Amino acid sequence: MFVKDNPSGTVSWEHLRNHFFEMQYVKMQELFNEDKDRIKKFHIRWKDFIVDFSKNRINDTTLRLLVDFANEMKLSQGIEALFNGELINETEKRSVLHTALRDTKNKSAVTEEIKETLFRIKMFSDKVIKGEYRSTSDKPFTDIVNVGIGGSDLGPKMVVEALGNYRNHLKTHFVSNIDFDAIDELLKKLNPETTLVIVVSKSFTTKETIENAILFKNWLIAHKQDVSKHIIAVSTNNNEAQAFGIQEQNIFPMWDFVGGRFSLWSAVGISIALSVGYAHFEDLLKGAESMDEHFKQESFDKNIPVVLALLSIWYNNFFGFETEVVIPYANKLTDFPAYLQQVTMESNGKNIDRAQNPVNYQTGTIVWGEIGTNSQHAFFQLFHQGTKIIPVDFIGFINPFNESDMHDLLMANFFAQSEALLNGKVGNYAEQPQEDDVNAVYKGFLGNRPSNTFLIEKLTPESLGKLLAIYEHKTFVQGYLWNIYSFDQFGVEYGKKLAESIREEIQNKHIKGHDCSTTFLLENYLKYRKKTL
């Protein structure tokens, strides 16, 4: 089981704090000048991945002290507890076994159930793709609508988009928000006769998802379609799904030991198997499985998720940098930052430690991002010359899916940005300021801005699986070392309850018991709401 020690009370934390006082003014440019082989020490080459973490404000001592910290907090024990299925989600009394979903070697009872489900996903997706599973009017399905939100949307949606080059003829759509304007637009494009709806909800009680599912059900009924053929579900809540009108053989199971934000590897990812075929879905799982092995076996200083987590802690807890950004140089990864936000911020946005005390140090980093090069033309100015330091994860691919010289230009930008953030305007790039340039002072930039670079051979189902597992494990390591519970989300649940009671007040046109600001806003909402239906 997990230790419950306060990280800020450990000896290694104290050492890190003292070391920070030495390092805070050290320039990375100097570190690179002093050691021309710096890259040799601070990169990890693993399969088709190179992770270069040399452009960070670290030296040998930093890495050693960070690893000492992980050891003092008994991280190995934590990793073992995760993979062994111990009840590490203590507040909900659950194991955390998303890794079992991709573990082909495990022979436990849990994996039997998982294997059976994977087989069902394979059979079902094959049939739909081949046009053997047919609609009410005996037609093959053309469109898939995934109705779900949070973990039942973000992961699958991101993967379907990321693997766009592997997609088959099926058109896949994702409906998450309760925004009728958006759904209406989609409905106009869909043919009810050839539309298959997947209601994905671990709990089958999430209001947004159920409202949207009802909307699609009514739409299908209005168009005389057999709901039992056109709607399938993924849920732990078999009873509710059946009560909704979904046939038992069309309900794919979920398990309590898989958190929503870690669930794309389960039947929650059925839209992935449908969109790219089961074989590619399996490759995604294989990629993640190989990262799981790396994470379990590799020493901490060469362990990709561990190193990334420790660097993030170094900046978050010692330098006081508040956010970190992820910049994939691939349009197909447009949805990656949104997915990552749920994985990291829902997991580690906690302020009570595992011993029930308020924490006296920072936890959950704020993660955001956007694809390159678009982001360069939007917010990179602040990275280069702003007052805030925002560590960057650059993610780039050596080979594009479709060969083109354009890729070299894209990647030239990728390399240029991290180099500029490191060096500023010096060395090869220094311009001699013109004596009469009154703006010279505005044109300098100092560099010394940290980044990690992921150089990956190609964006494939397998490499994507590896990448996602890296960030999952990074999140786990951070939560573990911060001594918080990463696998519950009580904050979100409270928000859901509040919305329910406000909705009732709106329906009854009776606003009561709020602060004066909320009362004012609700009263104005009711006053100007012109309901025509």
Ligand SMILES: O=P(O)(O)OC[C@H]1O[C@H](O)[C@H](O)[C@@H](O)[C@@H]1O
């Ligand atoms: O899959 P569901 O039970 O419908 O839950 C969907 C989402 O609901 C909440 O927002 C939770 O905080 C998320 O973790 C979860 O992914």
